[in-house]
Amino acid sequence: MKSLSTFTTSFVFLAFLALPLPPLTTPVNARLFPNVSAIPPSLAANIRSAGWDAFRGFAGCHPGEARPGLSKLKQYFHYFGYMQSSSSLGNFTDDYDDSLADAIRTYQKNFNLNVTGDLDSATLSHLVMPRCGNPDIVNGTTSMNSGKASAPVGSRLHAVGHYSFFPGTPRWPSGQLDLTYAFLPGNNLDAKTRQVFARAFQRWSEVTPLTFNETSNYRRANIRIGFYTGDHGDGEPFDGVMGTLAHAFSPPNGLFHLDGAENWVVGGDVTTASSDSDAIDLESVAVHEIGHLLGLGHSSVEESIMYPTISSRTRKVQLTSDDVSGIQVLYGSNPNSNASEATTSTQDRETSGSSTRVGNDLVGAILAVGFLSAFL
Numbered sequence: 001m002k003s004l005s006t007f008t009t010s011f012v013f014l015a016f017l018a019l020p021l022p023p024l025t026t027p028v029n030a031r032l033f034p035n036v037s038a039i040p041p042s043l044a045a046n047i048r049s050a051g052w053d054a055f056r057g058f059a060g061c062h063p064g065e066a067r068p069g070l071s072k073l074k075q076y077f078h079y080f081g082y083m084q085s086s087s088s089l090g091n092f093t094d095d096y097d098d099s100l101a102d103a104i105r106t107y108q109k110n111f112n113l114n115v116t117g118d119l120d121s122a123t124l125s126h127l128v129m130p131r132c133g134n135p136d137i138v139n140g141t142t143s144m145n146s147g148k149a150s151a152p153v154g155s156r157l158h159a160v161g162h163y164s165f166f167p168g169t170p171r172w173p174s175g176q177l178d179l180t181y182a183f184l185p186g187n188n189l190d191a192k193t194r195q196v197f198a199r200a201f202q203r204w205s206e207v208t209p210l211t212f213n214e215t216s217n218y219r220r221a222n223i224r225i226g227f228y229t230g231d232h233g234d235g236e237p238f239d240g241v242m243g244t245l246a247h248a249f250s251p252p253n254g255l256f257h258l259d260g261a262e263n264w265v266v267g268g269d270v271t272t273a274s275s276d277s278d279a280i281d282l283e284s285v286a287v288h289e290i291g292h293l294l295g296l297g298h299s300s301v302e303e304s305i306m307y308p309t310i311s312s313r314t315r316k317v318q319l320t321s322d323d324v325s326g327i328q329v330l331y332g333s334n335p336n337s338n339a340s341e342a343t344t345s346t347q348d349r350e351t352s353g354s355s356t357r358v359g360n361d362l363v364g365a366i367l368a369v370g371f372l373s374a375f376l
């Protein structure tokens with residue numbers, strides 16, 4: 001028996017050695033629901049206190065005032081690129097000073113709000129919406145609402161583009177237009193969920209020369225997709241329900257992370273979800289984040305895919321002319337199809353809710369990186 005025991009121990013030890021090294025963080029079983037009716041009612045509770053909802057308490061706050069918690073609002077603006085920090089720790093005071101007013105003004109401009117520098121109700125309602133974790137401003141330069149000409153001078157076709165790029169305008173190289181993607185093995189996504197991502201990729205391949213194919217080789221894939229919660233090793237921790245929903249890195253990094261704490265809806269009509277629900281349409285978020293993976297930054301065009309926020313219970317998956325113009329600056333059009341077929345007018349867009357239902361008690365759902373727990 002002794003020799004057998006020794007053999008067994010040795011075998012187990014060797015078997016352990018043969019396993020691949022564990023990832024830096026443990027993959028999660030994300031909250032993926034086949035449709036909205038599969039979301040347990042218990043998960044709809046407490047969403048009014050989720051995300052950045054505490055910022056609503058700053059209503060009536062004015063320049064020159066000191067209000068407990070304003071430092072957290074400054075951290076929010078710092079996180080998304082609207083404020084510089086004098087220290088790497090991002091320490092801010094609770095003073096409503098000029099730098100905060102400047103950040104508010106830039107934010108208001110980017111989101112097409114009245115540019116006042118005040119924390120008015122419209123601004124606060126927008127600030128608390130869930131959003132993409134990618135910043136709107138990188139290196140202190142905003143191009144999100146710069147009004148670039150997207151058509152030749154004199155053309156009457158959509159005269160202004162609001163799409164943007166990452167600093168340095170990175171893109172996948174011209175010799176690498178057939179990209180592979182893979183899912184973090186530990187997430188164990190089913191076929192239906194993987195098809196959601198395939199459809200999201202297809203929306204971009206229809207208007208560019210790019211192609212996307214799934215591979216089982218996660219380590220070698222160009223694009224690596226994973227659900228994580230909290231701190232997952234890239235300095236961009238997720239923040240739990242709402243707040244930031246996902247983030248993605250610029251080319252040729254290829255990392256695409258989603259917050260596993262959200263209530264992701266894989267199929268069915270997400271717009272029929274209960275008003276108490278924080279149901280988030282997975283495909284809508286995927287189409288947005290793939291735009292980042294290909295090199296697009298945020299756009300101030302509210303109807304565009306690359307707008308930073310998306311309300312919960314909203315489906316928004318079709319590229320607009322602003323998205324198509326931006327991606328075709330990087331890659332050109334699809335030589336095998338008529339790009340105009342993939343571009344829909346504002347009236348045709350498959351979107352609902354975000355522009356008509358935004359109100360004080362509408363919890364928006366956006367894609368982004370989380371840092372909430374450090375804030376609130």
Ligand SMILES: [Zn+2]
Binds near residue numbers: 289298308
């Ligand atoms: Zn984004």
Ligand SMILES: [Zn+2]
Binds near residue numbers: 232234236257
């Ligand atoms: Zn990440």
